[in-house]
Amino acid sequence: MSSDSNVLDLSEVIAVTPVEKHGGQRNKDGFSDIELTPISCSRFAVHYVEKKRGRVWRPGRVTFKCQDPTVCREWIDRLQERLNQEYLRPRRLLVFVNPFGGKKRGVQIYQQKVAPLFDLARIKADVIVTERAGHAQDLLQELELNKLDGIVCVGGDGMFSEILNGLIVRTQQEAGVDKDWLAAELVRPHLRIGIIPAGSTDAVSYATVGVNDPVTSALHIIIGDCQPLDVSSVHYRSQLLRYNVSFLGYGFYGDVVRDSDLRRWMGPTRYDYSGFKKFCRRKIYEGEVAFLPCADQGSSPYDQIRCTEGCLVCKQAGEKNKPTPFNPSEEPRAVETFGPGGWQRVRGRFIAINAATNSCACKKTPKGVSPAAHLADGCTDLILIHATPRYRFLGHLLKHLTDSDRFNHSFIEVYRVREFKFRPVIIEETEDEQVEDEEAGVLSRRNRRRNTRRNSVWNCDGEIIDQPAVDVKVHCQLIKLFARGIEETKQSSCWPVGCFCA
Numbered sequence: 001m002s003s004d005s006n007v008l009d010l011s012e013v014i015a016v017t018p019v020e021k022h023g024g025q026r027n028k029d030g031f032s033d034i035e036l037t038p039i040s041c042s043r044f045a046v047h048y049v050e051k052k053r054g055r056v057w058r059p060g061r062v063t064f065k066c067q068d069p070t071v072c073r074e075w076i077d078r079l080q081e082r083l084n085q086e087y088l089r090p091r092r093l094l095v096f097v098n099p100f101g102g103k104k105r106g107v108q109i110y111q112q113k114v115a116p117l118f119d120l121a122r123i124k125a126d127v128i129v130t131e132r133a134g135h136a137q138d139l140l141q142e143l144e145l146n147k148l149d150g151i152v153c154v155g156g157d158g159m160f161s162e163i164l165n166g167l168i169v170r171t172q173q174e175a176g177v178d179k180d181w182l183a184a185e186l187v188r189p190h191l192r193i194g195i196i197p198a199g200s201t202d203a204v205s206y207a208t209v210g211v212n213d214p215v216t217s218a219l220h221i222i223i224g225d226c227q228p229l230d231v232s233s234v235h236y237r238s239q240l241l242r243y244n245v246s247f248l249g250y251g252f253y254g255d256v257v258r259d260s261d262l263r264r265w266m267g268p269t270r271y272d273y274s275g276f277k278k279f280c281r282r283k284i285y286e287g288e289v290a291f292l293p294c295a296d297q298g299s300s301p302y303d304q305i306r307c308t309e310g311c312l313v314c315k316q317a318g319e320k321n322k323p324t325p326f327n328p329s330e331e332p333r334a335v336e337t338f339g340p341g342g343w344q345r346v347r348g349r350f351i352a353i354n355a356a357t358n359s360c361a362c363k364k365t366p367k368g369v370s371p372a373a374h375l376a377d378g379c380t381d382l383i384l385i386h387a388t389p390r391y392r393f394l395g396h397l398l399k400h401l402t403d404s405d406r407f408n409h410s411f412i413e414v415y416r417v418r419e420f421k422f423r424p425v426i427i428e429e430t431e432d433e434q435v436e437d438e439e440a441g442v443l444s445r446r447n448r449r450r451n452t453r454r455n456s457v458w459n460c461d462g463e464i465i466d467q468p469a470v471d472v473k474v475h476c477q478l479i480k481l482f483a484r485g486i487e488e489t490k491q492s493s494c495w496p497v498g499c500f501c502a
């Protein structure tokens, strides 16, 4: 309901409930127990999505009074019937809660902020609190998923990555697709994934909803929003290493996540500590990047086209990349030619090699690592940060805190690509160039002239891929989230919501 009108969009109604005559006791979450039990009543409440500032959503409520209780009952039944026809609204969800991520408040966040809303919306939720890393991914290989309307992740990007990988691997297995074959056309999972932000960075949640707020995300799930999302597969030598949905970073960001993983007890501040430490170290990594540009896309990492709700660039990409039925005998379309219109390559000494499959916006960088990246255009923005003095690298980093152009530096190259490969140049270790073993805290003599370490690791949505050589390929709109993209805060979007998920 917009603030200057009394029109209530049915697609944003959470629930309809009878209301008792005299205000009964409200339980701790502000819901009156009587409201939830059908009685012959002369009033009913319509609970709806109230849009606050900064894309925050809250449950609003308006109460209607009828003279005749049967009319009241009729209204409740009709409205409930109409809500039941909204086929995108979930009825049955599987919820994974990570008690370990972020500030370790995942269970409280779910119980206090999300569960009461799911109950109000008559959503049946099977809740599993994970007991170890990888628990959710393993369960997704064996649990019965057919009766579900979606999966919900209560955690951060790492937890979402676990569920994403579990669901995609399961889907390929059931479809007979070889997930280790880089060129395979992946089958899209039909289940949507919802994210309740309860992690440290929560970049995926922020980049698809526009805010990191558990109640807002829960309301997007309840009304059945649907937002397609690109997923990158990361392979090496015919073996799937991991699926990635947001951020892939080698060098600086890889070293940050490796170092911060040892300091999880610090919670979200572990990234600031490790970030500062790795900034001071400023390691340089030699290697070669080969990439296949998205030539015909009509958009670029440097343009001002932002990916918002109903984005035209993503809509057109979706039409161009409609899934073709999997045919094992059919050879995939592989473009291997180097040169104009084909693959390009860059060899150099890098501080960081990053790939942003969407903006990677988060609280740290509200406009994102790549502000003009799109959620569902089938591309990823490849950002090559060449060796440069610390003060210039700092200038680039600080721009992430603002809206200014973070790519406007001579040492930075950015390409919008469909695929890329990275091969590190293995530096032969001489006796005076031994690897510094941080974990053991042993500092050996280091070749200060080149300050080059053998290899970094890949930061894959906050998880570590300990294999420097990778082949990355973007799969357009492979999965769907219970979200709608970044809502325009002023004018309404140009496309009806949900048009992607017909």
Ligand SMILES: CCCCCCCCCCCCC/C=C/[C@@H](O)[C@H](COP(=O)(O)O)NC(C)=O
Binding pocket: 156, 157, 158, 159, 199, 200, 201, 202, 203, 246, 247, 253, 257, 271, 360, 362, 364, 365, 369, 397, 398, 400, 401, 459, 460, 461, 462, 463
């Ligand atoms: C001195 C000033 C420095 C300002 C630096 C601003 C750059 C911030 C860029 C943050 C990285 C955004 C990409 C998101 C990655 C997440 O998937 C990952 C894991 O997120 P999670 O902790 O699992 O929610 N987080 C990190 C920091 O690697």
Ligand SMILES: Nc1ncnc2c1ncn2[C@@H]1O[C@H](COP(=O)(O)OP(=O)(O)O)[C@@H](O)[C@H]1O
Binding pocket: 097, 098, 099, 100, 101, 102, 103, 129, 130, 131, 132, 133, 134, 135, 154, 155, 156, 157, 158, 159, 160, 162, 198, 199, 200, 201, 202, 462, 463
């Ligand atoms: N019960 C658990 N105990 C320990 N680790 C877990 C558990 N459940 C999930 N994890 C792991 O915790 C890591 C971080 O999860 P995440 O929710 O992303 O938190 P953060 O945003 O703080 O990194 C992920 O690698 C995930 O696999």
Ligand SMILES: [Ca+2]
Binding pocket: 230, 356, 357, 358, 373, 374, 375, 376, 377, 378, 379, 380
């Ligand atoms: Ca993209």
